[in-house]
Amino acid sequence: MKINDFILRYSFANNYNKDGICRIRTFVNSHSKILVLITDLDTKNTSASVTNSIEAICKTLIEKYRMTETSIFIEHYEPSIGRNHIFDIIKLNKENNTEWESITYERVLELLECDDNEIGDMTLKNIELLEEIEQLRTLIAPHSELPDQLESQYILRQFEIEKNMISKNSLYELITKNSTETEFLNLLKNDLSFFAEIYASPNDSYVCFSEFPINNGFVDFMLLTGMSRMDVFLIEVKGADFNLLNKGNYKKFNYKIDTAANQIRDRLRYIHENITSFRNLVHDCREKAFNRDKLFNAFIGPEQDTLVDKNKDINIHNIVIGGRTQNDLEESYKRHNFESTFNLPFKLESWDTFYRKLRRK
Structure with a gap:
């Protein structure tokens, strides 16, 4: 009972x-x-x-x-x-x-x-x-379900990012017009939050640069984010004026993807041969960005510093965005196979797959 x-x-x-x-x-x-x-x-x-x-x-x-x-x-x-x-x-x-x-x-x-x-x-x-x-x-605990208080500086920066945010539709128009690499670069340089929206973690703690110099060239975009060990995203952009996979029986990737992959390979070789100086460089640029230095078109998130330890190793991620998707299932398999056989950390996105991941309106 x-x-x-x-x-x-x-x-x-x-x-x-x-x-x-x-x-x-x-x-x-x-x-x-x-x-x-x-x-x-x-x-x-x-x-x-x-x-x-x-x-x-x-x-x-x-x-x-x-x-x-x-x-x-x-x-x-x-x-x-x-x-x-x-x-x-x-x-x-x-x-x-x-x-x-x-x-x-x-x-x-x-x-x-x-x-x-x-x-x-x-x-x-x-x-x-x-x-x-x-x-x-x-x-x-009467306050346990109340949201954490945010600093005024955080809130104002968030409002500023939202105010200047380029719409998802603007990117969609470039994609559907099969625009060139230059047209994408011109749009994205005006709103680096596109990359933070997909790759930043924590999603409010990041700094992004455009045309960041590496060796004798530069990477189109670089995103710094993460906690403890910093995540460094090196992002190479190609146009939407080609299909990711060529037509024909073998369905090979377009030559522009191979070009980007070779750029990544050369870039990674240089970085890892000079890993200490590269790590010091990106941390130095991160600190300057949060001190409002606009070097390399620096773009910071609402959180006023990335939550990373400059004395720890960094994680380097390589992203290539370019081309159009024609068959999701077939290309997903091909992309996975390409990434796994590349033997280096590498992520391939078409403009269609990149667009679908965006949360903005």
Whole structure:
């Protein structure tokens, strides 16, 4: 027989701000044995999981709710993606060395002397319990669901980026007109956020350059982003005035793609032969960009610095964007095969695949 069903607020010694919540159902079976089903609330809990809080939960039940130490405490996790109900009997001892004994769903029904409907009453679908949960969450951490505050400088930079953002349709027009490389470069140099939108991670922490010098030439665009180890994206752009794959039985890539691949190979050889000086150079340019130096058409994100460590190695990614897609399935296979046999980190995009990844209007 079920005696009660409520949301418990429990505390940790000397840590009021870490109070947690869980669902408690108390049963008395036909042998007059008290059983307590302790259900985890997943993301609705304000503290650690019931597994990591079990001693505090049991102590609260014993001291404040007069549960006996001989009660049977059963830890419970409700189903989630790829997981069924999980049950464990909790064994407490004076040495505070808690033990968990896994038990089956059927065994739980036997112990509680209840049916499937009781266990199937999902906590977050129970309106009364959900109200209790939200009220307790508000009491414990009233600001927990408020968004983080942003610095004025961040907000103003975000507004500036959005105000000057070139529409997705402008790029689409160039693609559908099979425009030349020069036409794409002229458009993209006026809004480097195109590349940040797809490649930056975190998506607000980046700096992008155009015509960045490497050896005796330059790369069309370079994006710096990442956390801890900096990600360096070297981006080469070709026009949309050719199909990615040539017609014919062999369906080889257009010669312009081979040209770009060879440019990448030469560039990577130089970079890795001079990796320390190259790393120092890109970090120096990153710092200058965030100090409002407009070298190489520098374009920074809302976050006022990239979250990277200049003393760590860098990750170098090579991107080539060019040509038109005619057959997605066939070209996807060909691109993957081309990238994997290139033996160097290399990503090939057609203008069609690049366009589809953009989130802007």
